Amino acid sequence: MERNGRDSSLSEEKFAIMAKDPRWRMVNRTIRQGGNQADALIETLHAVQDSFGFLDRESMEYVANALGVPFSLVYSVATFYHYFTLKPAGEHTCVVCLGTACYIGGSQAILEHIEEQTGIKPGETTGDGRFSLLIARCFGSCGLAPAAAFDGQVTGRLNPQSVVKRIWEWTGHDA
Amino acid sequence: MMLEEFNQIGISERERQQAYRYHLRVCGAAGCLSCGSGELKEALEKEVDRQSMTGQVEVKSVGCLGLCTAGPLVQVEPGGVLYQQLHVSDATAVVASLASGPAAGLCCPTDQHFFSRQTKIVLENCGRIDPERIEEYIACQGYTALYRALRELTPREIIDEITASGLRGRGGAGYPTGLKWTTVSKAISENKFVICNGDEGDPGAFMDRSVLESDPHRVLEGMIIAGYATGAHTGFIYVRAEYPLAVKRLRKALSQAERLGILGKNIFNSGFGFDIQVRLGAGAFVCGEETALIASIEGRTGRPRSRPPYPAESGLKGYPTLINNVETLANIAPIIRHGGDWFSSIGTEKSKGTKVFALAGRVRNTGLIEVPMGTSLRDIVFEIGGGIPGNGTFKAVQTGGPSGGCVPAQYLDMPVDYESLAGVGSIMGSGGMIVMDQSSCMVDVARFFMEFCRTESCGKCLPCRVGTAQIHNILSRIASGFGRSADLAAVEELCDLVKNTSLCGLGQTAPNPVLSTLRYFREEYLSHIEGKRCLAGSCLVSSAREVL
Amino acid sequence: MTSGTVLPRKRRVRPVGSHRILTFKINNRDVSSREDESILAVARQNNIYIPTLCHLDGLSEHGACRLCIVEIKNAPKLVPACITFPQEGMEVSTCSERVIDYRKKLLEMLFTERNHVCAVCVSNGHCELQDLAIQLNITHVRYEYLYPRLALDGSHPRFIMDHNRCVLCLRCVRVCDEIEGAHTWDVMNRGLDTRVITDLNIPWGSSETCTSCGKCVQVCPTGALSEKGKSVAEMVKRRQFLPYLQKMRRWEEE
Numbered sequence: 023m024e025r026n027g028r029d030s031s032l033s034e035e036k037f038a039i040m041a042k043d044p045r046w047r048m049v050n051r052t053i054r055q056g057g058n059q060a061d062a063l064i065e066t067l068h069a070v071q072d073s074f075g076f077l078d079r080e081s082m083e084y085v086a087n088a089l090g091v092p093f094s095l096v097y098s099v100a101t102f103y104h105y106f107t108l109k110p111a112g113e114h115t116c117v118v119c120l121g122t123a124c125y126i127g128g129s130q131a132i133l134e135h136i137e138e139q140t141g142i143k144p145g146e147t148t149g150d151g152r153f154s155l156l157i158a159r160c161f162g163s164c165g166l167a168p169a170a171a172f173d174g175q176v177t178g179r180l181n182p183q184s185v186v187k188r189i190w191e192w193t194g195h196d197a
Numbered sequence: 198m199m200l201e202e203f204n205q206i207g208i209s210e211r212e213r214q215q216a217y218r219y220h221l222r223v224c225g226a227a228g229c230l231s232c233g234s235g236e237l238k239e240a241l242e243k244e245v246d247r248q249s250m251t252g253q254v255e256v257k258s259v260g261c262l263g264l265c266t267a268g269p270l271v272q273v274e275p276g277g278v279l280y281q282q283l284h285v286s287d288a289t290a291v292v293a294s295l296a297s298g299p300a301a302g303l304c305c306p307t308d309q310h311f312f313s314r315q316t317k318i319v320l321e322n323c324g325r326i327d328p329e330r331i332e333e334y335i336a337c338q339g340y341t342a343l344y345r346a347l348r349e350l351t352p353r354e355i356i357d358e359i360t361a362s363g364l365r366g367r368g369g370a371g372y373p374t375g376l377k378w379t380t381v382s383k384a385i386s387e388n389k390f391v392i393c394n395g396d397e398g399d400p401g402a403f404m405d406r407s408v409l410e411s412d413p414h415r416v417l418e419g420m421i422i423a424g425y426a427t428g429a430h431t432g433f434i435y436v437r438a439e440y441p442l443a444v445k446r447l448r449k450a451l452s453q454a455e456r457l458g459i460l461g462k463n464i465f466n467s468g469f470g471f472d473i474q475v476r477l478g479a480g481a482f483v484c485g486e487e488t489a490l491i492a493s494i495e496g497r498t499g500r501p502r503s504r505p506p507y508p509a510e511s512g513l514k515g516y517p518t519l520i521n522n523v524e525t526l527a528n529i530a531p532i533i534r535h536g537g538d539w540f541s542s543i544g545t546e547k548s549k550g551t552k553v554f555a556l557a558g559r560v561r562n563t564g565l566i567e568v569p570m571g572t573s574l575r576d577i578v579f580e581i582g583g584g585i586p587g588n589g590t591f592k593a594v595q596t597g598g599p600s601g602g603c604v605p606a607q608y609l610d611m612p613v614d615y616e617s618l619a620g621v622g623s624i625m626g627s628g629g630m631i632v633m634d635q636s637s638c639m640v641d642v643a644r645f646f647m648e649f650c651r652t653e654s655c656g657k658c659l660p661c662r663v664g665t666a667q668i669h670n671i672l673s674r675i676a677s678g679f680g681r682s683a684d685l686a687a688v689e690e691l692c693d694l695v696k697n698t699s700l701c702g703l704g705q706t707a708p709n710p711v712l713s714t715l716r717y718f719r720e721e722y723l724s725h726i727e728g729k730r731c732l733a734g735s736c737l738v739s740s741a742r743e744v745l
Numbered sequence: 746m747t748s749g750t751v752l753p754r755k756r757r758v759r760p761v762g763s764h765r766i767l768t769f770k771i772n773n774r775d776v777s778s779r780e781d782e783s784i785l786a787v788a789r790q791n792n793i794y795i796p797t798l799c800h801l802d803g804l805s806e807h808g809a810c811r812l813c814i815v816e817i818k819n820a821p822k823l824v825p826a827c828i829t830f831p832q833e834g835m836e837v838s839t840c841s842e843r844v845i846d847y848r849k850k851l852l853e854m855l856f857t858e859r860n861h862v863c864a865v866c867v868s869n870g871h872c873e874l875q876d877l878a879i880q881l882n883i884t885h886v887r888y889e890y891l892y893p894r895l896a897l898d899g900s901h902p903r904f905i906m907d908h909n910r911c912v913l914c915l916r917c918v919r920v921c922d923e924i925e926g927a928h929t930w931d932v933m934n935r936g937l938d939t940r941v942i943t944d945l946n947i948p949w950g951s952s953e954t955c956t957s958c959g960k961c962v963q964v965c966p967t968g969a970l971s972e973k974g975k976s977v978a979e980m981v982k983r984r985q986f987l988p989y990l991q992k993m994r995r996w997e998e999e
Contacts, residue, residue, distance in 0.1 A: 063496035068438065068477055082945055092922075093944040093954065094931035095497070101933040101946075102498040102655075103479030105438050122401035122595065122631045123557035125645055159482065159649070161439060162403030164557035164629075165228050165265025165564050176231040481935070498935075503808045503828045656913070656932070656939035658809045663854045666937045667888055691888075694850050697823055698811045705822075 040084060045073040049081075053088050060091045063099055067106055076107045104159075112147040112154035114192040116185070117171040121160030127167035128181070133157065135182035140189065152193050198458045198465060203335070203344065206457075210336035217255040219295045220274040221245075222324060225258030226265075226410050227442050228403075228564075233285070234258075234269035240288035241271070248292050260411020262324040263312075265564035267305050272324065281305035310580040311562045316543065318551050319527045320567045323411040328446050331453040334414040340459055342533035346422045347467035350533075352382060355426040359529070361537030363549035368394055368485070368522035369597065369626045370702075371548070371615040377519060380509040381427040384517035389429035391420055392513065392520045394490060395436040395443070398482035399598030400649065402629030404553040405523040407565050409436065409443035412527070413450035417473060419526030421464065422533060424471045427519050432473040433494055438480065447475055482599070482653035486701050487512075487520045489655065500655045501701035522627065524553055544570035548614035558595075558631035561586045571612040574604065578632055589634035593717070597626025599646045599653070600706035602713025603639065622713040624706070638733035639718040640725050644672040646710035654703065661704030664695035668711060676736050680726035689715065769835040778831050785813055785826035788839060795839050796848065796877055798855075799914035800827045801964055803987030805923060807915055811851055812877065815839045823847060845881075852877055853886045858937075859893060860909040861967070867980040868968030874912060875967075891937075900950030903973055904962050906941075911969040913939055917961035924990055929955040960986075 040046050052069035056062020066089065070081045077100050086096045100106045118124075118133050136155055137143055147154040163169045166178020172188055214220070223229075223238040238258055245254045262270040267281035271291065278299045280291060287303055294300035317323070326333035334340070346355055360375025381389060393416060397405040409416060420432045436444050451473055454460040462470040481499045483489045489499035491513050512518025528550060532540045541549045548570035554577065557563045561583030568577060574594060578584070585591055593603040596613075602623030604611070611617050615625050633642065651665040668691045671684050692708035699705045715722065724730045764779040771784070771793050778787040783806070788795050798810040808828040815826045818836035823844065831837070838844060855874070863869050895908035918930040918941060929952055933942045943952045962970040963984045971980045 059496075061494070061496040064479055064493065065477065065496075068479065079945055091496075092928035092931065094929060094942055097942060097945045098931040098933055099496070099498050102500075102935050103481050105478070105480030120400070122598065122629065122645070123563075125400075126558045126631060126633060126637055126642075158439065159398070159480070159653075160400035160402070161227075162397065162406040162555075163228055163231060163265075164401050164403055164555055164631075165268070166231065167557060167563070169231070176227065178228075178231055498932075503825070505830075652936055654936040656935045656937065657807075659811055659851055659855055659858075659913075662913075662936055662939065663858045663891075666891065667854065667857070670889065670891075687887075690850075694847060694854075698814060698847055698851060700808065700811070 037084070037087075046084075048073050049085075050088075053085075056089075058089060060089050063089055063091055063096065064103070067096075067100060071106060076110045078108070109147075111156075113152045114173055114189075115154045115156055115171075116189055117156040117158045118144075118185075119159075119161050119163065119167075119169045119171075120157050121162075121164060121167070123164035123167040124160075124169055129168040129170075132168060132170065132180060132182045132185050135186055136189065139186045140193070148193065150193075153189060200344065200465075203340070203465070206332055207336045207338075210332040213332075214255070214336070217253060219250075219254045221254060221256045221291070222259040222262070222272040222274065223256065224260075224262040224268060224270040224272075224324065225328075226261035226407055227440075228261070228265040229268035229270055230442070232268040232282075236285050237269050237271070237283055237288065240285040241292060244288040244292040248289075250292065250295070254292065254295065257327045258329070259326060260323040260328045261320070261407040261565050263315075263320075263564045263566065264305065264562055266562055270305070273299075277307060279305040279307050309583070311564075311566070311583065314572075314576060314581050315567050316551050316569050317567050318531050318540075318543075319408060319415075319524055319553050320411070320565070321531070322415065323407065323565075326412065328411050328413055329449055331414060331450065331457065331459075334412070338534065339414055339530075340418055342530040343418050343421055343459070344465050346425060346533055347465050347469055352426045352428065355422060355533065356382060358537040359426070359532060362528075362532045362540035363537075363544075363547075364525065364528055364532065364540065365548065365615065366522060367524035367528070367552065367627065369600065369624060371625060374521065374525055377509060377521070378423065378426055380507075381429070381517050381519040384510060386517050388431075388514075388516045389427060390513045390516055390518040391424045391427065391429045391432040392490065392494065392518055393420055393432065393434040393523060393526055394485065394487070394520055395434055395440075395523045396478045396485045396490060397437060397440075397523075397627060398485045398653075399600075399627050399629045401555065401557055401595070401598060401631045402627050403555045404565065404628045406437075406440050406443050407555075408523050408527050408553070409440070410446055413443075413447045414454065415527045415530055416447075416523055417450060417454055417460070419521075419529035420473060421460070421471045422529050423519055423521065423526065425469050427517075429519065430471055432471065433476050433513070434473060435476045435478060435484070435490055435494060438477045444475060444477065451475065481655075482649075483655045483701070483703050486703060489701070490520065491518065498655070500657045501703075503700060524628070545612060545614045547616055552613070552625070552628060554628045554630045556582050556630050556632070559585055559589055559634040559637070560632040568613075570614045573610050573612055575609040577613065577630065578609070582632065585632070585634050589636070592633045592635055592637060593639070595623075595631040595633065595642070595710070596629065597624035597709070598629050599649045600624055600702065600709055601626045602709045603633070603642065603717065604713075605717040622709065622716055624709070636733055636735060638676070638731050638735045639714040639721045640672065640676050640731070641733075641736055643711045643714045644669065644676050647672055647707070650703065650707040654707075658698075658700035658704060660695045661699045661701075661707065664691055664699075665704070665707055667691055668695070668708070672711070675722060675725050676731075678725065678729045678736070680722075682726060684726060685715070685719075685722055767831060767833040769831045769833065769837065771837045772839055773836075780830065782830070783827055784815060784824075784829050784831055784837055787831060788826060788837075793839055795826050796880060797827060798873060798877065798912060798966060799916065801916050801920075801984070801987065803924070803984075803991040804916060804919045804964070807919065810855075810912070810914060812848055814844060814847060814851075816841050816844050849881050849883060850887075852881055852883060854888055855912055856883075856886050857888045857890045859891075859895065859911060862909075865977055866910060866968040867971045867975045867977060868910070868982075869978040871978070871981045872968060873966035895940075898949050899973070900948035901952075901955075901957070901973075902950060903957060904949070904959065905971050905973055906949055907969050907971070908940055909969075910967045911941060912967055913941070914966060915941070916964040916966065917941060917970060920960045920964045920987070924987070924994070925956060925958050925960055927954050927956055927958075930961060 365371040484499040493499040813826040814823040898906040
């Protein structure tokens with residue numbers, strides 16, 4: 023992997039270790055497919071998030087070095103696009119759709135009920151790390167509004183009670 | 198690939214299908230999949246085996262059957278019987294009924310207006326073919342337009358045909374497609390690009406998702422023709438990362454087309470070569486704006502830049518770039534097959550062809566529909582949509598998403614086309630249609646869209662970055678019962694500022710939902726401010742009253 | 746030229762690489778311009794004042810502050826003068842009532858975004874934002890202040906970054922990228938949450954890429970970037986170096 027000669031807190035040895043990790047191999051493949059070009063930055067960050075679940079400082083440094091892109095630009099892209107997350111998600115995630123059809127269909131009430139029952143706000147994870155609450159702009163499942171994705175599985179025609187029941191199944195709440 | 202070889206693919210596929218007596222088409226679009234159509238398909242396959250009808254019955258996954266609200270849907274051919282809301286346990290009855298006639302109690306009436314009032318051009322293959330098999334697309338005349346374009350037509354003739362068709366951009370603004378193609382084709386450059394804009398960011402819109410999931414090859418065919426007509430050899434499809442199924446099917450379609458030589462060098466021995474790459478969005482509504490989209494494909498943050506120069510002159514990497522929406526490109530192949538005159542005979546004087554709408558909200562039949570331009574809102578909402586469920590009364594229909602407006606009941610008989618919608622303060626937009634009934638508070642709806650624009654503003658230009666936040670603050674205050682009498686004037690002034698001084702379309706159109714609700718539902722704003730009362734009963738003003 | 750010379754079929758109108766010259770009107774005055782000169786540049790050549798904030802001679806145009814908006818006859822929208830190019834016969838107005846009105850509103854809006862408290866600012870008296878407010882005669886702000894609670898980064902040995910005074914003109918980002926070539930600065934997030942950052946949003950002082958050249962500090966129009974040790978009203982920026990550096994870089998390239 024070509025380095026752009028910048029001093030970095032990542033040592034050469036550490037790079038060598040990372041390069042052997044199968045998860046990094048996935049990322050490296052994306053980088054190679056993009057011809058080590060800066061315009062593959064978003065694709066590469068997608069690959070990192072697919073492999074690791076989130077983007078941490080180390081991985082962003084790695085991507086910056088591999089593509090020869092300034093650190094600040096990588097951080098800029100990683101925080102501009104809301105699909106990327108810099109924090110690890112909980113064991114289970116529930117993404118509530120806040121698209122127009124879902125909003126009209128009562129997704130706000132669903133969200134409030136979850137917040138009330140779990141004590142966390144969108145973008146947060148419960149203290150025990152078991153559950154993360156997220157919001158999305160629109161799944162395009164408007165025909166089934168209101169919808170939410172439980173661990174990536176989109177489910178429609180929900181109500182506050184049914185959603186919280188699903189979440190309790192994960193978190194072991196016995197109320 | 199030679200013509201005989203290509204035709205043979207279609208012939209063999211038709212023969213393969215004719216070998217079966219019955220076809221069970223299981224909807225495999227995202228909507229029905231999330232209602233369990235995947236499991237249902239497996240159950241049907243097992244049941245076919247069990248009732249020893251293998252070889253007689255083909256169970257296949259098809260694209261969107263349209264009526265998402267009744268999913269999962271299964272259509273039986275021949276006969277066209279449609280089963281709705283099937284459960285895995287219904288598989289036995291469905292398979293058993295093939296010989297005996299429709300299974301009672303499971304049928305969805307297909308004689309209703311939802312089906313009869315539609316005209317399908319873009320969606321002609323949706324629900325008919327398996328989107329993951331290129332052979333089925335070819336068997337339905339797929340890629341014949343491309344063959345004809347590359348072997349029989351000059352780029353000029355193609356552009357003339359598109360211009361004659363009167364096709365206008367389906368992304369929202371309605372720019373004449375023929376003119377856009379002409380501009381790019383006239384640009385002199387050693388390199389040009391075609392971009393398919395599949396960044397369907399409008400909340401409440403799922404037309405592009407459905408087309409990409411149900412008939413991806415149609416979009417590829419349109420792109421290759423566009424490339425040939427404008428002189429581009431590379432294409433990019435920009436799709437939202439939130440649409441994993443569409444991405445998967447697109448990638449599959451690309452590799453199938455490459456395998457058959459429909460993509461790559463020397464397509465159909467014409468000497469013309471074209472390659473397509475998929476690029477993923479990452480959750481930014483503003484990337485639907487063309488200069489932001491280009492920045493995003495270049496791996497940067499999607500912040501729009503000022504135009505001119507327009508992308509047709511200087512776009513991706515500085516080269517002339519044609520950017521068309523998914524639905525626009527999906528219209529290209531039929532236009533080449535049937536001619537521009539045929540297309541322009543559908544629709545209204547200034548808006549030709551059909552438009553796909555995603556019908557959702559407080560309406561009985563939610564789902565994907567395609568109607569000729571000029572169909573009235575009343576037909577869409579009450580005939581096709583089946584009206585308002587429960588005992589609800591129609592209040593407004595929201596078109597154009599965060600850039601559009603709310604059209605009230607007095608305009609229900611208005612024809613849906615670009616000019617009419619703009620005339621009542623909304624826009625055609627990409628095709629999301631959200632129906633609202635008396636339970637929706639228009640102040641809250643305006644607040645909802647402004648909240649959307651506030652978080653989706655890229656933050657580059659001052660009026661959009663700060664103005665949307667200022668408007669949102671005031672609307673929130675009004676919605677929660679703390680509005681002041683001067684607030685409406687302040688909102689109107691801010692809207693005017695944001696509209697007239699913002700850099701890109703997002704900011705320039707962000708005030709539309711607020712302005713249109715202020716225009717038609719001013720009394721709701723006033724009742725929040727003066728009476729501290731929400732006419733729809735959905736706002737928090739009641740709790741505010743207790744505080745006061 | 747002798748009579749026997751055959752004229753080329755197509756007469757070349759202009760030498761290769763040259764630009765068309767055109768005339769248009771600014772505030773009813775006839776001005777002439779090269780087609781690649783912005784309305785702002787032509788106005789300045791003719792001593793016609795147009796206020797600017799994100800624009801800075803020597804840097805690429807950003808077109809974001811919208812304070813340089815001007816009105817073009819028969820055009821529905823106002824356009825920023827810094828990135829709009831003149832066309833033959835165009836009639837531009839830089840100080841119509843409509844323009845002045847929008848400009849004032851925009852500037853007022855800018856004041857509400859962060860905490861611009863002049864009285865305690867190192868740049869008091871030497872601040873472009875303050876100067877603009879005086880020039881546009883802004884005495885009060887009609888919008889509500891957003892009062893964000895923002896941090897101050899004092900980790901750099903020589904400079905201070907105060908987000909409360911930042912107007913997001915991105916001059917620092919551009920000078921660092923285009924002139925210094927370090928690209929230490931960029932912006933994170935979007936919308937109202939946009940903030941300038943160094944490297945991976947680390948304290949400026951621990952940045953590995955910053956050369957501490959101080960160009961960003963000198964180009965900053967407000968007190969957002971300042972030198973350490975300066976007290977209220979003591980921070981005077983000097984940026985004469987910019988056009989010179991740009992000229993030298995261009996000369997090197999040629």
